[in-house]
Amino acid sequence: MSSKALIRISLGVYLIIFFSYLLGPLVVMSLTAFNSSGFPSVSPWACFTYEWFNVLWNDSAIREGIFYSVIIGLGTVALSVSMGLAASIVLTQVWAKFRSTYYTLIIAPILVPGVVLGISTLVFWDRLGNFLGAGDGSMLSNLFHNGIFLTILGQSSFIASYAMLVFVARLQRFDPGLTEAALDLGATHTQAFRKILLPFMRPAIASASVLAFLASFENYNTTTFTIVDYKTLTTVLAQKVRLGINPSISALAFIIITLTVFAALAFEAYRRNQARQEAVKQGKAKAKSGGILPSFMTGNPAAIVFVLLAFVAIVVIGTAQKYSPEQCKIQVREAKQAEIQRRIKELQEQRLIKSQSEARQGPDIFGAPEEEDTGGKPSGAFGGVFAPGNLSDDADADQPEAEKPSGGSGAFGGVFAPTNLDNDEGN
Amino acid sequence: MGSGVAVDLENVWIRFGDFVAVREANVHINGGEFFSFLGPSGCGKTTILRAVSGFLEPSDGRVLIGGNDMAGIGPNKRPTALIFQNLALFPLMKIWENISFSMEVTGASARERRKRADELLDMIALEGQGDKLPSELSGGQKQRVAIARALCANPDVLLLDEPLSALDLKLRQHMRTELREIQQRVGITFIYITHDQGEALTMSDSVAVMKAGVIDQIDTGHNVYDNPATPFVASFVGENNVFRGKIKSISGEEAVIGTNRSGDLLARVTPTQVGKLGVGDDAMMFIRPEALELGSNSGNDKTTISANVVNEEFEGNSFSVFLEGDGGKLIKMAVPNVGQDHITGRGENLSLHYDVNNAVVMPAGELASE
Ligand SMILES: Nc1ncnc2c1ncn2[C@@H]1O[C@H](COP(=O)(O)OP(=O)(O)OP(=O)(O)O)[C@@H](O)[C@H]1O
Ligand SMILES: [Mg+2]
Numbered sequence: 001m002s003s004k005a006l007i008r009i010s011l012g013v014y015l016i017i018f019f020s021y022l023l024g025p026l027v028v029m030s031l032t033a034f035n036s037s038g039f040p041s042v043s044p045w046a047c048f049t050y051e052w053f054n055v056l057w058n059d060s061a062i063r064e065g066i067f068y069s070v071i072i073g074l075g076t077v078a079l080s081v082s083m084g085l086a087a088s089i090v091l092t093q094v095w096a097k098f099r100s101t102y103y104t105l106i107i108a109p110i111l112v113p114g115v116v117l118g119i120s121t122l123v124f125w126d127r128l129g130n131f132l133g134a135g136d137g138s139m140l141s142n143l144f145h146n147g148i149f150l151t152i153l154g155q156s157s158f159i160a161s162y163a164m165l166v167f168v169a170r171l172q173r174f175d176p177g178l179t180e181a182a183l184d185l186g187a188t189h190t191q192a193f194r195k196i197l198l199p200f201m202r203p204a205i206a207s208a209s210v211l212a213f214l215a216s217f218e219n220y221n222t223t224t225f226t227i228v229d230y231k232t233l234t235t236v237l238a239q240k241v242r243l244g245i246n247p248s249i250s251a252l253a254f255i256i257i258t259l260t261v262f263a264a265l266a267f268e269a270y271r272r273n274q275a276r277q278e279a280v281k282q283g284k285a286k287a288k289s290g291g292i293l294p295s296f297m298t299g300n301p302a303a304i305v306f307v308l309l310a311f312v313a314i315v316v317i318g319t320a321q322k323y324s325p326e327q328c329k330i331q332v333r334e335a336k337q338a339e340i341q342r343r344i345k346e347l348q349e350q351r352l353i354k355s356q357s358e359a360r361q362g363p364d365i366f367g368a369p370e371e372e373d374t375g376g377k378p379s380g381a382f383g384g385v386f387a388p389g390n391l392s393d394d395a396d397a398d399q400p401e402a403e404k405p406s407g408g409s410g411a412f413g414g415v416f417a418p419t420n421l422d423n424d425e426g427n
Numbered sequence: 428m429g430s431g432v433a434v435d436l437e438n439v440w441i442r443f444g445d446f447v448a449v450r451e452a453n454v455h456i457n458g459g460e461f462f463s464f465l466g467p468s469g470c471g472k473t474t475i476l477r478a479v480s481g482f483l484e485p486s487d488g489r490v491l492i493g494g495n496d497m498a499g500i501g502p503n504k505r506p507t508a509l510i511f512q513n514l515a516l517f518p519l520m521k522i523w524e525n526i527s528f529s530m531e532v533t534g535a536s537a538r539e540r541r542k543r544a545d546e547l548l549d550m551i552a553l554e555g556q557g558d559k560l561p562s563e564l565s566g567g568q569k570q571r572v573a574i575a576r577a578l579c580a581n582p583d584v585l586l587l588d589e590p591l592s593a594l595d596l597k598l599r600q601h602m603r604t605e606l607r608e609i610q611q612r613v614g615i616t617f618i619y620i621t622h623d624q625g626e627a628l629t630m631s632d633s634v635a636v637m638k639a640g641v642i643d644q645i646d647t648g649h650n651v652y653d654n655p656a657t658p659f660v661a662s663f664v665g666e667n668n669v670f671r672g673k674i675k676s677i678s679g680e681e682a683v684i685g686t687n688r689s690g691d692l693l694a695r696v697t698p699t700q701v702g703k704l705g706v707g708d709d710a711m712m713f714i715r716p717e718a719l720e721l722g723s724n725s726g727n728d729k730t731t732i733s734a735n736v737v738n739e740e741f742e743g744n745s746f747s748v749f750l751e752g753d754g755g756k757l758i759k760m761a762v763p764n765v766g767q768d769h770i771t772g773r774g775e776n777l778s779l780h781y782d783v784n785n786a787v788v789m790p791a792g793e794l795a796s797e
Contacts, residue, residue: 181515183502184480185529185580195531199519 026257033250036329040247047328050320053255056248065236068148069217072232075152076159076216077209083156084163084208085201088171091164107165109158118225121154147230154226159215163208170204262309269303276300431458432493432506432583432616434479439488441474448474450640452488456618456633461610463619463627465651466637467663467795472620473512475637476586479618480509492584508577512588514569516561522572523548523557529580547575550609567598574609584616591626603629624664628652636660638793644699655787656699661713663795668719668758670712671791674704682788683729684712688753693729694786709791716747716761718785721770722778731780734758736771746770750777 032040036047056062087106094102109117125144134140143149174197182192220234227235237249276299434456441449448471456462464472477483478490481502490497497505508529517525524531526547527540535543541557548554551571561569570590577585587606591599607630610617621627627634628648635645636659644656655661662669672686680701685691694712696704704710719732734750737757745761748770752758760779762770771777 175513175515177511177513177515178517180482180502181509181511181517182528182532184482184507184509185532185576186503187528187532188503191532195528196517 026253029250030254030257032247033254035247036325036332038246040245040250046332047325049325049329050323051325052247052251053320055246056251056255059248061231061236061239062233062248062252065231065233068230069233072148072151072155072223073213073216075148076155077212079152080156080160080163080212081205081208083160084165084212085167085205087160087164088167089197091168092171092174092176107161110161112158114158114219114221115225117157118154118222121150121157121222121226122228125150125153145228147226147228150226150228151223151230151232154222155216155219158222159212162215163212166204166208166211167201170201174200258313262306265302265306265309269300269306272300272302431460431614433458433491434462434584434616434618435489435491435494436475436478437489437491439475439478439485439490441471441478441483442486448640449478449485452642454635454642454645456616458493458616459614460632461607461617461619461630463621463631463634464637465621465624465627465634465664467622469639470637471640472622472637473588476509476588476618476620479584480507480586481505506583507586508580508582508584509586510573510577510588510590512590512592514573514590514593516569516573516576518561520560521557522553522559522561522564525561525572526557526575526579528576543579544575547579550578551575566594567602570594570602571605574606578609578613582615584618585610587617587619589620589622591621592623599626606630628664636664638663638795653787654698655713655789656697658711658713658789658792658794661697661711661787661789666716666759667713668716668752669756669794670714670753672710672712674706674708674710674788676706677704681783682710684710684788686712686753688751689732689734691729692732692786693727693783694788695783697787697789700789704788704790710788711791712786712788714781714786716759717745718781719758719760719779720781721760721762722780727780730783730786731778732758733776733778736773736775736777738773739770741769748777750779 028042029040031042033052034048034050035041035045036049036051037044091099091102091106129141129144132140134144178196178200179192182196183189187195218234220238223232224235224238231239240249434454436452436454439449439452440447452475454462464475466472474483478485479492479497481497481500481504484498492506502509517528520528523541523544526544527535530540530543544557545554548557551574553568553571553575556564556568561572564572573590574585590606591602594602603626606617606619619627619630628651631648633645634648634651636643636651638657638659644651644660646654646656651660651664655664658669661667670684670686670689670692672684672692675683675685675691677683677696680696681693682696682704683691683693692712694714734752736748736750738749740747740749741764742761743764745763746767746769748760748762749757750760758779
């Protein structure tokens with residue numbers, strides 16, 4: 001009995017750890033989208049704000065990136081789904097002896113690093129252009145050096161393999177006798193394909209399309225080589241990270257997460273509703289429960305959650321038009337100024353003491369306390385930003401300290417860059 | 428509807444690599460006939476059917492339908508319709524769309540197709556069920572839909588690959604009669620495949636019995652049962668008791684076979700083997716369980732078998748009595764149930780006699796259960 005309880009408790013603890021590991025970063029990221037602080041952070045909490053969504057909306061680079069990401073995503077879906085479908089059908093037709101070889105060959109692109117795919121796509125089409133004698137500026141040459149064209153091809157080269165895996169799973173449950181039956185009843189091979197196999201594959205085509213679109217949308221390492229002079233969302237983001245980011249990225253992440261949750265809930269609600277209607281049709285369930293809920297929500301928690309969330313979203317968007325955090329921000333800025341003044345004073349006092357002791361011990365240990373300041377941060381890899389030149393201006397160096405003592409995100413070392421601080425002041 | 432079109436297989440061989448699935452098949456099927464291929468699992472029945480419907484080309488020989496050589500003509504161009512072993516109804520289409528699929532591919536309008544489908548639904552006693560999906564039908568209903576779908580194509584020859592094997596016994600018996608009725612109504616040639624000899628015998632005008640790619644006998648059901656051509660046919664079609672031995676004497680159509688346990692027995696030489704048996708040849712004699720009777724046959728010990736009872740089973744309409752036979756095999760006798768409590772006791776020695784006409788002898792060969 002007690003061991004059972006123990007198991008249950010440890011299972012609960014495990015689940016909590018597991019889900020916080022899984023969802024924690026997303027929650028934190030989402031929260032940072034609403035903090036007025038200039039660098040994505042949760043603590044210290046400055047002011048609740050929607051301004052990052054505005055910043056995001058006005059960021060033409062991101063808008064353009066999303067636009068091209070969608071274009072490329074659609075192109076990749078079209079190309080990789082048709083290639084994957086063809087490949088999976090060939091797999092069922094190919095001579096049994098070659099089947100495993102063929103399978104390995106087709107799956108291989110998944111195992112090849114995306115970087116390699118990107119570079120080879122770029123090189124291949126360039127060479128092909130040369131080989132075909134497509135001179136600079138000719139239509140062919142333009143096409144072969146077009147970032148969108150190359151990215152669709154580069155991404156499809158491995159996304160088609162994913163699509164094929166989805167199709168193979170579905171095809172395994174297809175009875176080839178159905179195609180034969182269609183042929184026997186006078187259908188041509190094309191008709192048998194269109195009327196029998198394709199409808200059967202439709203659910204797999206839908207999920208492969210979603211998969212392909214998502215894989216294309218989030219792809220970076222192939223895209224970065226093939227995109228040439230265009231940009232996608234991922235390459236824009238990567239560029240931003242290099243130059244220093246602000247929470248508008250979090251706002252974007254929040255939007256994407258919200259859309260995903262909505263889509264998942266809507267799909268689940270739809271699915272449950274279908275299942276219920278099916279059950280009603282077969283007389284296994286009552287048509288109406290007679291409760292207060294509309295019929296499509298009865299026995300359908302996903303639909304209820306969906307409706308509630310949609311309601312919350314509408315309220316939030318509505319208040320966002322009115323809400324202004326200016327008052328709060330002014331207070332925060334004043335508090336910050338006061339803090340800075342206090343620190344400057346402190347430092348001046350310290351210097352005074354130091355210069356007095358310096359007079360006695362010599363100048364060689366100057367700077368030691370400063371070093372302690374930076375050594376406390378985990379962002380060792382980006383220590384460069386604390387270069388002496390930076391430190392020379394005490395006020396500057398201390399400002400991020402006051403704002404973000406946790407400084408936990410080593411990967412975003414760039415945020416300590418001076419431009420960022422300007423930005424912050426600008427708020 | 429098309430009417431009786433003959434189907435001929437001339438010297439048909441079908442090989443898969445080195446494996447011979449069908450060996451030298453020569454079959455003539457009359458137009459409008461109900462013809463069955465009967466044989467155990469894996470003997471090549473489906474393979475023959477696929478050669479007729481056009482899904483595979485014979486490695487050798489010709490397939491003729493209505494006198495026309497079918498070489499190079501695909502399944503969608505042949506005047507045949509195949510009912511698959513697993514029916515192969517299109518799961519995503521409604522019943523009426525399934526039935527009228529052959530019209531859809533020729534571009535008939537939805538109204539025409541619906542009309543024809545409804546006619547056929549009437550015929551198979553499923554009126555009003557056209558808007559269901561195949562998954563919403565029972566096994567027997569699916570069966571009938573498959574038949575309607577095949578008939579909708581107006582085939583000259585309907586090919587049926589063990590269509591009843593998935594059904595339970597009652598439904599199977601019902602569908603047998605129904606299939607036979609449909610065949611007589613539409614008057615087209617049916618080629619029916621089964622490993623169930625009862626099915627073949629009840630429905631067919633002619634039966635071809637197959638063994639491992641070879642057709643052993645083509646005849647009416649009656650003849651296949653009464654005058655089997657080979658030990659395989661004798662033992663595969665219906666139950667049979669086998670007695671092995673050597674031919675002792677032959678006079679005209681009767682022969683005496685010397686057996687180990689049961690002494691000399693008299694039997695009729697099976698018609699196709701008359702003249703092919705010689706004295707001293709290894710032979711097999713077959714007697715059906717229902718042809719054995721209790722009691723000795725007024726002195727003629729060449730039609731009397733004596734053996735010890737091993738076991739007795741009650742089967743409802745009859746009792747099965749098992750007696751010690753040749754080489755550890757049991758002799759089975761069927762005694763009609765006319766109200767007896769039981770027939771005999773274990774270990775009792777019985778004398779059984781039979782009519783010479785009911786015992787057939789032929790050269791020794793492979794048996795079905797071996
Ligand atoms: N495509 C194929 N390749 C190789 N061998 C095959 C192929 N199709 C059938 N065979 C072989 O041919 C033989 C006959 O097969 P077939 O399907 O005709 O049997 P069947 O008489 O219909 O049996 P069942 O009653 O079990 O359906 C089998 O031994 C089978 O293994
Ligand atoms: Mg078969």
